[in-house]
Amino acid sequence: xxxPQQLISSLNCARLGRTIRQVLAxxxxxxxxxxxxxxxxxxxxxxxxxxxxHDGTTSKSLQVVFQNPVHAKVLTNGASVRLxxxxxxxxxxxxxxELLADSVDVLGECDPETYPIQKQALTTDYLRxxxxxxxxxxxxxxxxxLRDAVMGSFREFFRENDFTYAHxxxxxxxxxxxxxxxxxxxxxxxxRASYAPITQDTEFFRKPSYLTxxxxxxxxxxxxxxxxxxxxxxxxxxxxxxxxxxxxxxxxLEAEWTFVYSVEDICSVVEASIKHVLRLDSADRxxxxxxxxxxxxxxxxxxxxxxxxITYTDAIHxxxxxxxxxxxxxxxxxxxxxxxxRWLAESFARGPIFVTDYPxxxxxxxxxxxxxxxxxxxxxxxVPHVGELVGGSLREERQTLLEAAxxxxxxxxxxxxxxxxxxxxxxxxxGGYGMGFERLxxxxxxxxxxxxxxPMPRWSGRMLL
Numbered sequence: 001x002x003x004p005q006q007l008i009s010s011l012n013c014a015r016l017g018r019t020i021r022q023v024l025a026x027x028x029x030x031x032x033x034x035x036x037x038x039x040x041x042x043x044x045x046x047x048x049x050x051x052x053x054h055d056g057t058t059s060k061s062l063q064v065v066f067q068n069p070v071h072a073k074v075l076t077n078g079a080s081v082r083l084x085x086x087x088x089x090x091x092x093x094x095x096x097x098e099l100l101a102d103s104v105d106v107l108g109e110c111d112p113e114t115y116p117i118q119k120q121a122l123t124t125d126y127l128r129x130x131x132x133x134x135x136x137x138x139x140x141x142x143x144x145x146l147r148d149a150v151m152g153s154f155r156e157f158f159r160e161n162d163f164t165y166a167h168x169x170x171x172x173x174x175x176x177x178x179x180x181x182x183x184x185x186x187x188x189x190x191x192r193a194s195y196a197p198i199t200q201d202t203e204f205f206r207k208p209s210y211l212t213x214x215x216x217x218x219x220x221x222x223x224x225x226x227x228x229x230x231x232x233x234x235x236x237x238x239x240x241x242x243x244x245x246x247x248x249x250x251x252x253l254e255a256e257w258t259f260v261y262s263v264e265d266i267c268s269v270v271e272a273s274i275k276h277v278l279r280l281d282s283a284d285r286x287x288x289x290x291x292x293x294x295x296x297x298x299x300x301x302x303x304x305x306x307x308x309x310i311t312y313t314d315a316i317h318x319x320x321x322x323x324x325x326x327x328x329x330x331x332x333x334x335x336x337x338x339x340x341x342r343w344l345a346e347s348f349a350r351g352p353i354f355v356t357d358y359p360x361x362x363x364x365x366x367x368x369x370x371x372x373x374x375x376x377x378x379x380x381x382x383v384p385h386v387g388e389l390v391g392g393s394l395r396e397e398r399q400t401l402l403e404a405a406x407x408x409x410x411x412x413x414x415x416x417x418x419x420x421x422x423x424x425x426x427x428x429x430x431g432g433y434g435m436g437f438e439r440l441x442x443x444x445x446x447x448x449x450x451x452x453x454x455p456m457p458r459w460s461g462r463m464l465l
Contacts, residue, residue: 078110256432392433
């Protein structure tokens with residue numbers, strides 16, 4: 001046995017029992033086994049009965065055969081069960097192996113008349129209303145497993161390149177993006193009216209605090225001692241947008257590292273990490289990709305051919321000469337709108353494209369100023385059907401220019417004194433980026449709305465759980 005196999009074996013905990021994925025992967029054994037799961041469907045015949053049972057560890061269900069159909073009469077769709085029997089080759093089509101059941105115990109009953117997850121097609125809105133149960137559907141189960149697999153793939157990439165995973169604060173004293181779309185954190189002591197005025201005495205930290213919109217600034221501090229760091233953490237934005245790309249609570253993959261000198265270097269790391277994910281062999285991604293065109297486009301994006309690069313200035317020029325009637329005419333000095341981003345990715349590049357060197361006036365204070373004095377060393381990665389997926393930049397390491405940028409943006413330099421100290425005490429050239437995790441899942445699967453790319457979505461006016 002090889003060392004990796006030995007390691008895997010040593011990590012398997014016998015007390016946990018075997019999952020359906022493990023049972024199906026191991027094949028028939030000549031001894032009784034025990035499995036657990038939820039009943040997905042039942043088929044009763046005169047001399048035999050069949051049930052499909054799943055536990056969510058794989059997209060596949062286990063076919064269970066009851067040679068005495070009486071044993072299956074206690075089963076209903078949605079019930080949780082414990083089964084004992086022998087795994088044997090299946091004579092029928094649709095599955096390689098099946099479980100010949102000797103016994104079945106119903107651990108949790110489920111009324112088939114009131115069970116919300118019926119076998120017929122269920123609408124997206126209906127499943128959002130039943131977010132606590134929608135993970136039992138094939139699609140949402142696959143989304144959850146794919147999120148796990150993608151996270152593991154990124155972890156593998158970063159570990160291979162000597163990045164250290166960091167746990168960053170959820171509560172923060174600053175608004176990284178300066179957009180003002182933050183959630184305030186205020187204590188709610190028992191006995192105090194919820195509408196009581198907020199004062200310095202009632203502030204838990206003696207100053208305003210917020211839910212984080214980005215881990216970037218904290219990662220910058222960590223990267224000034226551990227040169228390469230990354231995180232995947234929840235972020236929060238009090239944005240009332242109801243588009244298919246926005247959530248109030250979402251997950252952001254962010255990386256920061258020192259001793260990087262060009263935007264091109266950052267783009268290359270972003271591209272390499274995402275291509276590592278695109279090459280992931282995933283049955284769940286295949287299940288979720290309904291459109292063959294999406295699958296082909298992602299395969300092309302995973303090739304060795306470098307993704308397109310274009311400056312913001314040239315992008316505006318291409319948009320202006322495209323002949324397309326945009327709702328918002330493209331103008332130098334204005335932010336790219338969603339319609340501009342999608343045209344650049346879908347029609348101009350026909351694939352992922354990095355747009356670099358935006359005007360400094362429309363970007364946050366921390367981005368490094370270019371030599372032209374008008375633009376900053378930054379980029380957005382645009383992908384088809386999603387738009388902006390990643391945003392990043394070189395960070396301004398020159399203290400005097402950073403101080404000027406803080407003042408120009410009307411920020412309190414006292415709040416950012418610690419940030420200035422990073423430049424004062426051995427500051428090094430550095431940069432990084434942030435990637436919307438749900439938007440990545442949307443692109444990988446073709447799922448149109450990010451609300452279906454996260455188990456329990458929250459958006460303005462909506463939080464069920």
